[in-house]
Amino acid sequence: MTKSHHTLGEEMHSWATELFPLNRSLTGDGTIKTFEFFAKKLENFEFINTPSGTEVFDWTVPKVWNMRSGYIKNLAGNTLVDFGVNNLHVVGYSEPVHGIFTKDELREHVFFLVEQPSAIPYVTSYYRDMWGFCLKFEEWENLGEGPFEVIIDAEKIDGDLVYGETFLAGESSQEILFSTYVCHPSMASNELSGPVVLTKLMQYLSTLKDRHYSYRAVFLPETIGALVFLNNNLERLKLNLVAGWVMTCLGDGGNLSYIPSRLGNTYADRITLKTLSDHGKLFMKYSWLDRGSDERQYCAPGIDLPVCSVTKTKYGEYAEYHTSLDNLEYISPEGLEESLEFYVQLIENLEANRTPKIRTIGEPHLSKYQLYRSTSIKNANNEDNLLNVISYLDGQHNIQEISQLCKIDEQDVLEEVEKLRVNNLLS
Amino acid sequence: MTKSHHTLGEEMHSWATELFPLNRSLTGDGTIKTFEFFAKKLENFEFINTPSGTEVFDWTVPKVWNMRSGYIKNLAGNTLVDFGVNNLHVVGYSEPVHGIFTKDELREHVFFLVEQPSAIPYVTSYYRDMWGFCLKFEEWENLGEGPFEVIIDAEKIDGDLVYGETFLAGESSQEILFSTYVCHPSMASNELSGPVVLTKLMQYLSTLKDRHYSYRAVFLPETIGALVFLNNNLERLKLNLVAGWVMTCLGDGGNLSYIPSRLGNTYADRITLKTLSDHGKLFMKYSWLDRGSDERQYCAPGIDLPVCSVTKTKYGEYAEYHTSLDNLEYISPEGLEESLEFYVQLIENLEANRTPKIRTIGEPHLSKYQLYRSTSIKNANNEDNLLNVISYLDGQHNIQEISQLCKIDEQDVLEEVEKLRVNNLLS
């Protein structure tokens, strides 16, 4: 991290500001533009397209939804509610509509929150055809008696569901996965904070020298995008995935929060708890029952990947969640930076605690690599540590465990492993 | 159970009374008649025949033994001992004999119990050719000095070993097995109580709607019958058997007794202990070392099926065991009913605690089945329980465990599972 933390937070916040107005959904122009933004920030950012109608496990890829405009006017021609002002005003995946409606008729298509009268709620209807508007309760109260002219100029057409993926190869084929979602319109913590922190994290990783693990970042529409990604990659992930995290709600001022994997005992869980514990600050530990994002798919029966999640204040746990109040003021440069800092520490822990594996069967012929005295004489056994470490390089012990087993410092373990690495003795 | 308990017990006892006089053995007319009796009570009762001489694992199916008559007379023509009066008087599988014997000669062929002078012992010699009589000790004492005319009119001929099997398909191919034996002549607890309780249990099961598991009942000659059944079905049982029980000694007034499987930790053991514990009454817990019936075969090394046994007073633990005192007075309608009641509770526990499995990979697309709000808005997450339950439907957790994991009542778990079942989402 060469820039100061403050600067990094400002940069992530400015990205969120730039992306904020776009109308993201499972598909459509705003989502594509968001991917294109990240594609400019990250090398080898790939777009993976899947046609509408494709069957994916129990699901079907939906049509592409594009919004042009949407408003409610009174018959005097005054615009009362305008999608152009806030894209939360139209229900996600609304059907097009144009007509005159009485207030009672309109009531059937309007969502508001009585308890949060100045918040526009976020509402979607991906798989049932309907149209609707979302208003502040106070807007509804002041809307007048109608009738109203209502226009939603939208289309649902065959096209592609898109997700973005970028991969940074490490020296090992073992993979670390970060997954974030890109399908929410103008909201900041849930969800822009996730993609902007992940983008910065991958920029950081691209500058990290001697990465041991390979790192994969996916930016995808929640649920259906995760299922498409899993459908494309499940076999490889089952083989290579060491640990993964779902990244969202990373911009506010709250404490870090940990949502475990389904059974709670994967390497992702263990290294998360170690990192949070090293971190020293108070953190929230949730139950699997409190989950709610793509860990639902990553940990589903039959998939069972080692994936958990670390957020700041968790989705559903703050009043602004899924409303227009989850805005650019709700998140801050400081909050984004603290989240980035945590994930950087996590990567540092992953890299420092990797589980290397010796490439040879039987001990390597160390003197061939000048790692063993070529002339053997008693009382000259400086290679004991190396031999001890080698004897535990079975891919099932990490550096810290080997340190305990060999009764030497972790630094000493790392030095011995390094001798092997430079001689291409690790697999 | 629509009839009152008293009535059910009377009915089972009346069946035992009707069957009591028949001369059952590993094979033969009395055994066939006993199977025919049960075949009239149970639908789809199949007779499985295996010819004498068939090799079954380390065993050979014996010839068929049929008894016509057997008695000891004095030379005055008085009948002193008569198979027609009690079929225990002739050793099971006796050779035919007709001759005049001195008392010393007869002594070599006579069995009695000095400690139980008014009990006829039950003696068999299935695999060594011999003939013999079983007497009360007091009969022996009063037999007179002889010589005696001895007749056993019996035959051992090639034929079939027979066992009976009935199957009630459930919605799942997973199987529950009940095994009882039919090879003992006029004795009541060991053994008629086993088959009559099992028959009533299967009648009950046939009326049970929405059986999840499939249920199989086998009525077979002990040991050789169990081995023939295993030889015919081992592969399927290894795949599908969830739990099984050996049913015998179920008619007396003693406490329930549990004999564990060989390693003691199968699902049969766990659900047995749960049911006994729910039951609340004192019960005996034996060791595997105390076993003595067909669990010997079901749990043998290389077979290792999840089978244990629940009896009332266990074979070998009551003085009347294997004598003419194990008669229709030793068992009672109440005793039979208590046993039936336990097995009914066991089935209720099995059905209530089944281990359903989700059919999909990843979460099912719930809104497709109207199991999820089609329009998503915050604070409307009524589907949390359903998603939580689904996340544990991996076929390795039963309803009770899922209840504990999801922190909701078992009834709520069952409701959620039912929603999935009606939508064909369970495998």
Place this chain on the structure above:
Amino acid sequence: MTKSHHTLGEEMHSWATELFPLNRSLTGDGTIKTFEFFAKKLENFEFINTPSGTEVFDWTVPKVWNMRSGYIKNLAGNTLVDFGVNNLHVVGYSEPVHGIFTKDELREHVFFLVEQPSAIPYVTSYYRDMWGFCLKFEEWENLGEGPFEVIIDAEKIDGDLVYGETFLAGESSQEILFSTYVCHPSMASNELSGPVVLTKLMQYLSTLKDRHYSYRAVFLPETIGALVFLNNNLERLKLNLVAGWVMTCLGDGGNLSYIPSRLGNTYADRITLKTLSDHGKLFMKYSWLDRGSDERQYCAPGIDLPVCSVTKTKYGEYAEYHTSLDNLEYISPEGLEESLEFYVQLIENLEANRTPKIRTIGEPHLSKYQLYRSTSIKNANNEDNLLNVISYLDGQHNIQEISQLCKIDEQDVLEEVEKLRVNNLLS
């Protein structure tokens, strides 16, 4: 053991005495002659040859090294240091050399121990070409000022690495392995004590009737020899090896010492600890970190065989180690005999605690073998122990464990198992 212990110790010591002068190394005439000596003592002793240059895992089989003579003379013609007097005087695998050297030049090629001025150190340089002499420090002090004439008449030629192997088949295909090494010149505890005790142990085993296990003894050059042996036999060893021991340092007066396998919980470890504990005398328990011989290869990641080691005073733990002071006086007939005695007890424990396996599926038909009453009457269950023992003969419990499970004496378990064995009921 028909001979008295004293006599056996004397015999092993006399073998060591006869072999002591030979110039053993990884290869060469002295090593071959040593193998030939053991081949005369043991039946079916096989020589396994592997050509120089063969790749074995990460290693390469070295050239053959033969020494003819080596000495340091002063220019007056006096021989100051002579390989003919003690073969430790020349560094193992020295290059040939002939020349006149100043004392400073010679210093670069001389090894001595300042702390042990009257000991010649043992030095080797197997894989780096160099030449060198090993002297007592007091010899070096008294060598004079030079210049010196130096001759090493040696050759390194293509040829074969040789190891020796002998196999005693038992009634089971399960194998016990003893591994010792033959590559050290004139030193007694490390190493001649290992091969002479193993030779006597195999002689003892060849006279042992009714061996259950098959026994394999390998005599091999340390490290490279073990790797060649593993390369030739790994698949079979993974399948059949029950337990193995590395035998070395077995001739001195110290306590027995146990060096565990890598993870410390193999059957070799358990039976070793049981034998040492039965033995009753104080013993040293080392850690895997203290290992240093061929258990390094047998337990390496990816090999992981159940092999540990029992020595007397362990290599590296006595001052005479790897010097000319590790001589025939350092070891004694008594010391060798105590080691032999331990390994004989170990074999007795292995044989007594074997893990037999029933051959049949389901219980055997015991009455067919006269192992069960042919006539069955209550209170005559003398076969309970037999049936209980059979139920644990799954190949995963040894006699002692079965004794505990069945709550009967080990002797009783053995009697029951013997009944099965004589009837060919064990696999």
